[in-house]
Amino acid sequence: QVQLVESGGGLVQAGGSLRLSCAASGSIFTDNVMGWYRQAPGKQRELVATITRGGRINQSDSVKGRFAISRENAKNTVYLQMNSLKPEDTAVYYCNLKQKGGLNDYWGQGTQVTVSS
Numbered sequence: 001q002v003q004l005v006e007s008g009g010g011l012v013q014a015g016g017s018l019r020l021s022c023a024a025s026g027s028i029f030t031d032n033v034m035g036w037y038r039q040a041p042g043k044q045r046e047l048v049a050t051i052t053r054g055g056r057i058n059q060s061d062s063v064k065g066r067f068a069i070s071r072e073n074a075k076n077t078v079y080l081q082m083n084s085l086k087p088e089d090t091a092v093y094y095c096n097l098k099q100k101g102g103l104n105d106y107w108g109q110g111t112q113v114t115v116s117s
Helices: none
Strands: 004-005 011-012 018-026 030-040 046-052 058-059 065-071 079-083 091-099 104-105 111-116
Touching: 004 091, 011 091, 018 030, 018 091, 018 111, 030 065, 030 079, 046 065, 046 079, 058 065
Parallel strands: 011 111
Antiparallel strands: 004 018, 018 079, 030 046, 030 091, 046 058, 065 079, 091 104, 091 111
16 A cells, blocks of 8 residues: 655745645555646546656646656655646646556545635
8 A cells, every 4th residue: 555645735826836745655666657636626637747767757738837747766755846826727736656557546635726816
């Protein structure tokens, strides 16, 4: 089992910045992908960005140039630096870890990000 603990959400004005962190613990295999997804009210959960242990990144077009994902493998921690935030970025952000080719799929409890106009 894997536990994911997120931190760093909050309320920010449009144009501001926030940094999310997610620390994983438990039975973590080396071949894993960590990332962030978000879900706005009334909408489906969507990909924000993912990153492999080797640093390969997959990112939504809606956040390219504004958000940056990174990770510290030694700490099993993934970060999401969010800049130039827009009201449409308002959502609950969920940390995710996939391993064993997606056979294991773990989620954090979610952290609220609210961007005011």
